[in-house]
Amino acid sequence: MNKIVISVSDIVTRLGLNLIHDGLSMSVKRGEIYGLLGGSGSGKSTLLKEMIMLVRPESGEIRLLEHNLTSITLTEIAKLQRRWGVLFQSGALYSSLTVKENIGITLREYTCLPDTLIQEIVRVKLRMVGLSDGAADLYPSQLSGGMIKRVALARALAMDPELLFLDEPTSGLDPVGAEAFDHLILELRDILGLTIVMVTHDLDSIWTVVDRFAVLGDKKVVAEGCLADVIENPHPIVQQFFKGARGKIRSQNGK
Ligand SMILES: Nc1ncnc2c1ncn2[C@@H]1O[C@H](COP(=O)(O)OP(=O)(O)OP(=O)(O)O)[C@@H](O)[C@H]1O
Ligand SMILES: [Mg+2]
Known part of the structure; x- marks a missing residue:
């Protein structure tokens, strides 16, 4: 340490x-x-x-x-x-991409992994940040503020940094959501x-x-x-x- x-x-x-x-x-x-x-x-x-x-x-x-x-x-x-992985101040998810596409984008950009493996990694990262598989096909506009932060965190974790x-x-989370996010971190x-x-x-x-x-x-x-x-x-x-x-x-x- x-x-x-x-x-x-x-x-x-x-x-x-x-x-x-x-x-x-x-x-x-x-x-x-x-x-x-x-x-x-x-x-x-x-x-x-x-x-x-x-x-x-x-x-x-x-x-x-x-x-x-x-x-x-x-x-x-x-x-x-x-x-390294980054969660920017604005959260910055791509609004035209689904949750799974947002998380998978760095893997597609930086690796040559086959699509099936990328899908599997995305599923693991989603669970890691406390989201269910059901969230994978949603668009950012369909997510709560807390979910957006979690998806952005899953994306930051995609490459195992x-x-x-x-x-x-x-920021922008209610005290309960903020506390839960703190514990997740x-x-x-x-x-x-x-x-x-x-x-x-x-x-x-x-x-x-x-x-x-x-x-x-x-x-x-x-x-x-x-x-x-x-x-x-x-x-x-x-x-x-x-x-x-x-x-x-x-x-x-x-x-
Ligand atoms: N591209 C830029 N060109 C000129 N000034 C900039 C640029 N980006 C940031 N600044 C200025 O730099 C200063 C520091 O900005 P920064 O975003 O690092 O602050 P911060 O501590 O993160 O603030 P906040 O808590 O509001 O997010 C600010 O005065 C800002 O206006
Ligand atoms: Mg700032």
Whole structure:
């Protein structure tokens, strides 16, 4: 659990005229669920996109699964992309494809597996995220918000990734749905041995599933660690997040 699989060192990110990160560093250990917390616009999604190479930092270094993303070759990128799964903030299912087609799309894109095997893998992934076979032929418009998140998660798991990136996986879910989804994430991490990076605004998720997390603010990581440590950090941005949370943590005696 102590091996570092993602390390972000002193990155500077600029998008258009906006300076998004200015000397941001953090690291994720194998097997942990790592949270990215911070106000809207603090650069959480951008940081996640940098880890999967959709955005490039202007300077600094990102190392992921022993590759330096700043000097990686195209062949290495192609191999690396199969080792992670992503659930984007928007959920982003293809509306014209059924559930089974949405889940199978990466397998069709990245592998030469026969259709019967792809169908079988899709069925397994559907069950893995708690959906029945009956959901396979539905279209996204026929799904509830919670089901959409589960299908997007099944798609992220399609290639049996080692790393899972989740951008606000519980946003838009009611508290019961969000709690169920949190437990699903925990269960999948334990069963599949995943390392998970999860952007979240949800303090309940920080409470229940996240092992360690970073608080983004002032274009940097202003605090990093487990809940018990971060909550004691005097930085005003951290304190603002956890206002009132101290009582809860004390009454629960930690996570
Ligand atoms: N393509 C882009 N061009 C210019 N600015 C961008 C671009 N994408 C994002 N930004 C800006 O970068 C900043 C960080 O955006 P980002 O989406 O990473 O924030 P976030 O922390 O994920 O916010 P939220 O919690 O609202 O999702 C925002 O100010 C946003 O307007
Ligand atoms: Mg975001």
